[in-house]
Structure formats: structure tokens, C-alpha cells
Amino acid sequence: MKLTLETGDLITLKTDALIIGVYRHKLTRNAELVDQASKGALSALIKGGDITGCLGEVAIFPAFPGITAKRLVVVGLGVEADGVLNFEAPLKAAIKSIYFVKTATIACLDWFDLQPEWIAEQVASQAIQVLEKTPDYKAKSQRPDWKQPKSFSLLVDEKTEDMTQAFAEGAILGKSCMLAKELGNAPANICTPKYMADLCIKLGASLKFDVTVFEEKALRKLKMGCFLGVAQGSKQPPYMVVMEYNGGAKDEAPVALIGKGLTFDSGGISLKPSKGMDEMKYDMCGAASVIATVAAAASMKLPINVVGVIGCTENMPGGSATKPGDILTSYLGKTVEVLNTDAEGRLVLCDLLAYAIDKFKPSMAVDIATLTGACVVALGNEYTGLFSTNEEMAMELLQAGENSLDKCWRLPLGRAYSKSLKSNFADLANIGTPGAGACTAAAFLQAFVGDTPWAHLDIAGTAWTSGKNKGSTARPVPLLVCFLRDLCH
Numbered sequence: 001m002k003l004t005l006e007t008g009d010l011i012t013l014k015t016d017a018l019i020i021g022v023y024r025h026k027l028t029r030n031a032e033l034v035d036q037a038s039k040g041a042l043s044a045l046i047k048g049g050d051i052t053g054c055l056g057e058v059a060i061f062p063a064f065p066g067i068t069a070k071r072l073v074v075v076g077l078g079v080e081a082d083g084v085l086n087f088e089a090p091l092k093a094a095i096k097s098i099y100f101v102k103t104a105t106i107a108c109l110d111w112f113d114l115q116p117e118w119i120a121e122q123v124a125s126q127a128i129q130v131l132e133k134t135p136d137y138k139a140k141s142q143r144p145d146w147k148q149p150k151s152f153s154l155l156v157d158e159k160t161e162d163m164t165q166a167f168a169e170g171a172i173l174g175k176s177c178m179l180a181k182e183l184g185n186a187p188a189n190i191c192t193p194k195y196m197a198d199l200c201i202k203l204g205a206s207l208k209f210d211v212t213v214f215e216e217k218a219l220r221k222l223k224m225g226c227f228l229g230v231a232q233g234s235k236q237p238p239y240m241v242v243m244e245y246n247g248g249a250k251d252e253a254p255v256a257l258i259g260k261g262l263t264f265d266s267g268g269i270s271l272k273p274s275k276g277m278d279e280m281k282y283d284m285c286g287a288a289s290v291i292a293t294v295a296a297a298a299s300m301k302l303p304i305n306v307v308g309v310i311g312c313t314e315n316m317p318g319g320s321a322t323k324p325g326d327i328l329t330s331y332l333g334k335t336v337e338v339l340n341t342d343a344e345g346r347l348v349l350c351d352l353l354a355y356a357i358d359k360f361k362p363s364m365a366v367d368i369a370t371l372t373g374a375c376v377v378a379l380g381n382e383y384t385g386l387f388s389t390n391e392e393m394a395m396e397l398l399q400a401g402e403n404s405l406d407k408c409w410r411l412p413l414g415r416a417y418s419k420s421l422k423s424n425f426a427d428l429a430n431i432g433t434p435g436a437g438a439c440t441a442a443a444f445l446q447a448f449v450g451d452t453p454w455a456h457l458d459i460a461g462t463a464w465t466s467g468k469n470k471g472s473t474a475r476p477v478p479l480l481v482c483f484l485r486d487l488c489h
Helices: 029-037 041-047 080-086 088-096 116-131 161-185 193-207 216-221 225-231 277-300 345-360 373-379 391-404 415-421 437-446 477-488
Strands: 002-006 017-023 058-062 071-076 103-106 151-155 210-214 239-246 255-265 305-315 327-329 335-337 364-369 384-388 408-410 454-458
Touching (some): 002 161, 017 029, 193 239, 216 225, 225 305, 255 277, 373 437, 384 437, 391 454, 437 454
Antiparallel strands (some): 058 071, 327 335
């Protein structure tokens, strides 16, 4: 599918589908132009109830009078005063409705009075994410008949340099999100730890960033006892992958991104309930988001140094699996009493965080993990949980979440949570007292970051959706990419 910026007259535009928007009880500027050209046909349809303007509601009209486009697609924008809150839903709905045409053009720079460059980025990103499909592993005869347009265009007044760059970066963001979705949706028998490591090597070669893969022998030499403790119940060997993108100055400290890569999490000896366990293939979405973000930074050629560190393994209840009550020794030398083997993500992350900070001396570190069901209870599926030891960093992440429509919500840290991790037999336990599970998990990780500015993103509620539309969301890739770009300015 070709993505382009297009200039010209809305009314005489030659395209299979022209997309415009209308508010509840009000026309947008482009809708007014169409209404005038059609001698009030659009207003008549609104008056008759054929077009309501309700958020995300789409109506398609072939051979609409007064315009050259073969069909007019009208999408409801809801209430104008809601602004950016109402932008994403109608954009996705409108794009999805024209999957069957060969060419389509969207005229949405008049939606909600938003910055044109921001709209251009969102349109390119969503066009790719909506119209391109990740593998579904179905037999060819059973696959749905889905034909994406050959070209999709955004109608602009002028092809400025800023608009062109924003549109191009939006396409890169969309492709990066698709990469994260493809990894997340892949079954655990395909997306193994080795599969993820091999993919990183291929991406590094293609996008010109350095990749180092640490196998089990190397992990033992590094004394990553907590990471290896999680891995030892599985027949799949564990891998730590380090991706280094150097777009900034040689002496500039990198931003470290650390991702949890549990390609399947059964809970280990502390076995999870069988209902919904299939969704534990998504327990590697933190690592997938790191891979996709590093790929995006390299593709955009951002002037910044980024190091991505992911730990890939399975958590299985094999005969050699770690048992409740076992004590593991971390990379830092701190000992951890494992009271629940299903609290394994923090065991992997504590070694990765300590290694990344020790080895690369980053200016800041962000870890991303589907870490706790408690975060889902606290925030549902709308917001990613954010914890941070640095106020400025926290504010930058919160703002990046707002700007990218990939929102996070800050949750507390503090001694009240860290003291609940005390153990009679080790330096700390891997779970705390009942309650505030997301906070105690973050407090556990905090014990391994020292003075480095650090943030933890708990994406357990946002990395994928369940039910009829089950699938990876690619969150928080938009947030992370926006965060890195903001740091460049």
C-alpha cells in the first residue's frame, strides 16, 4: 500500500473513496464544501437521520452528487468540544470502512482544530495498522477476503517539509507497531526466545544497529541467577539480547529501554488457572515494544543513543523449575526468596536492569513489562501504569503519553511498599503483603536501579485486548517513540 500526501480541490478529487467527518449537529469545513457542491444533499441526509455525527459511526454513499469521488465516506466525530479525545476512534473506523477500494483519500485536517503535522503522523500510522494485517496462521482457504487499497492519501493544503516528515515518521511508527503486534500475536511455539533473538539480529543488520545475543552459558558467567532461575523449568534456552542504536554523540550516555520477554508464562510451580492461560503468550509484549521502539529510532535516524535490553525465556513447571521457597542470587549479588514463581517478570527484569545500568551507564532507564494483574485492577485497560524515581522523567513520559494517545497514569512508590518485601531468609522476597501488588512489584525493581533516573511501565492492562477482538495493541510503542523524539529536542 502506497501512502501519499495529496493536494488539490476536494470536490474534483479523483479517488474511489473520499473520507470526511461531521460533528454532532455541526459540519466540518470540508463537509460544508461537499454540502455546497451537492446543493444541500449532505445536510438533507443529516436531517433525515442517515448521518448522525455520533462518534465513529460511518456512512458510505456511492455516486454522491456534486463530487468526482466514486463514493463519499462520512464518519461521525462526536462532540466538537471533546477535541483530541475523539480523534482516534473515528479515524480508525473510517479507514477500516474502505478496505475494499483501490484508492482512498481522507480529508481530516479540519477535525478538532489540531496541529496538521500531528494529524498527518496519526493518519499514516493508523492507515498501516488498520489496513495491513498481521499473520493469522489460518489455512489459505479459511482466511478472510481482505484487500487493502493500493494507495491511501491525506489531503493537505500544501506539502510542506514538516508535513512530509511527520507523515513519513507516522508510517515508520505504524510499521513499528505492526512489528510489535506480529510478535505479540504469534503463538508461543513459534515465537520462542530464540525466534526473538534471531529477529533482533535480522533487524540490526537491516537497520544498522548493533545486536549482541547472550546465551545461557554467558548468562551464567554474568551471574544472572534470578533470570536463570525463571528459565530453568523450560526446555527452551533463555537469551538476553542487547540492541545498541547510536544516533547521538559518541560521549552521550544512552537511554536504556529494558523489556520483559516471557514468551510463555504458565506461572511455573505456582501454576496459573487454565482459563485465559493462552493469553500468556503476550507476556513478552514488553520486549516486543523495546524491539519495535529501537527499530523506529533507527528508521527515523533520531539523534540519540538508545540501548535496548530484553530477556527472553519461558516460565514452565518442569522438573528442574524453581520452587516456592528457593533463594536466587541476582546480578547485583542481592538474594531473593521466591515466594511465588508466578511473580517471575520482576526476577528477569531485576537482572536486566542492573546489567544495563552497570554496563552502559545510561542517562535514564525505562523498563516495560506485562508485570501485574494488580495494575489491571487499578487502571483497567485504558492507562499504562507508570512508576518513577525522577519527577522530570515522569512528567516527560506522561506528556508523551498524552501526545501519542498512548496514555499512562502515575502510581506511587515508597517505603510503605518496599518494606513489605522483607524476607527472613534473603535480602528480599519476590512478592509483598496482599494489596497494592503493582506498587510492591515496582518497589522490588527499584531496589536494583540505584541512583539512575528510572521509570517502570506496567502494561499488563494495555498490551493486548481479550475477548472477540483479542490481539496485541502494540502499546506502549507510540508512547516510547514520542518520548525518545521529545528527548531529542
